[in-house]
Amino acid sequence: RKEVEQDPGPFNVPEGATVAFNCTYSNSASQSFFWYRQDCRKEPKLLMSVYSSGNEDGRFTAQLNRASQYISLLIRDSKLSDSATYLCVASKGGSYIPTFGRGTSLIVHP
Amino acid sequence: EPEVTQTPSHQVTQMGQEVILRCVPISNHLYFYWYRQILGQKVEFLVSFYNNEISEKSEIFDDQFSVERPDGSNFTLKIRSTKLEDSAMYFCASRGTGAGGYTFGSGTRLTVV
Numbered sequence: 492r493k494e495v496e497q498d499p500g501p502f503n504v505p506e507g508a509t510v511a512f513n514c515t516y517s518n519s520a521s522q523s524f525f526w527y528r529q530d531c532r533k534e535p536k537l538l539m540s541v542y543s544s545g546n547e548d549g550r551f552t553a554q555l556n557r558a559s560q561y562i563s564l565l566i567r568d569s570k571l572s573d574s575a576t577y578l579c580v581a582s583k584g585g586s587y588i589p590t591f592g593r594g595t596s597l598i599v600h601p
Numbered sequence: 602e603p604e605v606t607q608t609p610s611h612q613v614t615q616m617g618q619e620v621i622l623r624c625v626p627i628s629n630h631l632y633f634y635w636y637r638q639i640l641g642q643k644v645e646f647l648v649s650f651y652n653n654e655i656s657e658k659s660e661i662f663d664d665q666f667s668v669e670r671p672d673g674s675n676f677t678l679k680i681r682s683t684k685l686e687d688s689a690m691y692f693c694a695s696r697g698t699g700a701g702g703y704t705f706g707s708g709t710r711l712t713v714v
Contacts, residue, residue, distance in 0.1 A: 525702045532710075534692055535644060537702040578644065580703075587632050587696060588657055589703055591644040 494518055495592035497579050503598045508569045512595045514562040514579030521581040521590075524555055526564045529576045529594065538564075538577070569599045603627040607693050607706035614713055617682050622709045624676040624693030634694040634703065635668065635678045637661070644692070650676065683713045 497514045504510050516524075524541035539546065541553040541562055552565040562579055579592040606625040614620050626633050635647040648658040648668055655668065665681045676695075680687055693706040 527702075529644075532690070534705040534707050536705070540702055588646060588649055589634075589694075590646065591636075593643040 494590045495579055495581050497577075497592035497595045499593055499595060501596035501598050503600065504569055506569055506571060506599055506601055508599075509565065509567050510569055510597060511566075512564045512577055512579075512597075514564075514592055516560050516562070516579075516581040516590075518581065518583060518590075519560065520583050521560075523582040523587070523589075524553075524562050525580040525582070525589070526551075526553055526562075527578040527580055527591075529578055531576075535578055535591075566597075569597075571599050571601065573597060574599045603704070605693055605695055605704050605706035607691075607709050609709055610707065611710045612712070614683055614711070616685055616713055620680050620683055620711065622678045622680075622691050622693075622711070624678070624706055625674055626676055626693065626695035627697070627704055628674070630695035630697045630704075632656075632696040633670070633676045634696075636692045636694060636705075637689040638692065638708075639689045647678070647691075680711075683711075685713050687711060688713045 495516050526538040527535040528538045529535045541555045545554045550567045554563045576594040576596050578594045580589045582589040608623045633650040638644045646659050648662045649656045667679045669677050690708045692708045694703045696703045
């Protein structure tokens with residue numbers, strides 16, 4: 492079983508749409524969770540950390556469900572510039588080794 | 602904003618040659634990583650480095666790979682005898698203490714011919 496699993500997509504949505512990505516992780520020892528954004532042939536860039544209480548940053552909302560080992564990312568009012576691959580990351584405590592999912596591709600069209 | 606710097610941005614090498622990829626992590630970070638990403642595939646962990654030693658490595662990080670932090674600022678990845686399948690984007694990352702995320706460099710694209 493893959494450690495971090497994501498639906499690869501692509502998700503093809505119009506501008507202004509709301510889109511949700513899901514991610515599951517298999518290692519119950521994981522303690523830190525993040526969403527990264529990766530543009531084509533660029534490095535991953537931190538979008539937001541994910542906390543148990545849920546957190547919001549502008550149009551982006553991240554949720555963590557430890558019992559189900561499930562992480563989500565909600566993007567509201569999608570912009571063309573949101574087109575990218577979104578990477579789910581889980582990290583074990585102590586070693587702090589981040590494990591990446593394969594990524595979910597988002598295409599926002601006019 | 603502090604950043605992780607990687608050089609070169611692109612390196613072409615012949616099969617069997619040694620390459621050294623260089624990284625300058627963020628100055629007050631303590632945890633350092635190398636990752637690779639083969640075109641179209643996921644970001645894969647290679648090795649982590651903390652307190653001047655390897656803390657964990659993956660199956661990919663075999664005897665042909667090594668890492669060094671020679672002078673307290675640079676963090677290098679050496680591939681001793683490159684193979685065609687080593688062609689990939691190699692990312693260096695660093696992290697400080699606390700709950701912050703990992704900062705990645707812009708990567709070195711390695712092409713083995």
